[in-house]
Amino acid sequence: MEKDFLEILRTLSQTVFVLSANNDQERHAMTVSSVASLSLKPPSMMVGVNKEASINEVLEKNSNFCLNLLKKSQQNIADTCSGTEEGEKRFTNDLWVSDNPVYLSDAQSNIFCKVIEIIPFSSHSIIVGEVKELKHSGKIEPLIYQDGKYL
């Protein structure tokens, strides 16, 4: 069952985001693809985050986060934020803006949210966020992950 499940998941075309969030002491950014829109009224998003991910240290009810939708040319950022670097080293390029929340200025789009609910399920939590602000470049050239590689 698990093998077939993984095999089917590998066939999906997944849009790649970097989830970013911070508190007064630390900031975090991690590559995510378990992202979906949830409702229009209110505008809301959901994202699945592993309970062991370090960003959980700063995600709490009413805190802010940003879903930075990556462009095709930003595979290096996806790599940096999924393991080649850790913690603060993920913020070494100057495209990051220190705001509340911290966000990537050069992303295809930025979806700024406030955490409404954190729903634990097994190894992951579903973070439900109400959309508070949007930035959109108007371009449609997202970074896609499929079959274990970026397209």
Ligand SMILES: Cc1cc2nc3c(=O)[nH]c(=O)nc-3n(C[C@H](O)[C@H](O)[C@H](O)COP(=O)(O)O)c2cc1C
């Ligand atoms: C394309 C791609 C998509 C990913 N999507 C998710 C995701 O939706 N949720 C998740 O918890 N981890 C996801 N990961 C794994 C995290 O990016 C990775 O474990 C990261 O290093 C976690 O951050 P940490 O090292 O600061 O804990 C994904 C990785 C890649 C390469």
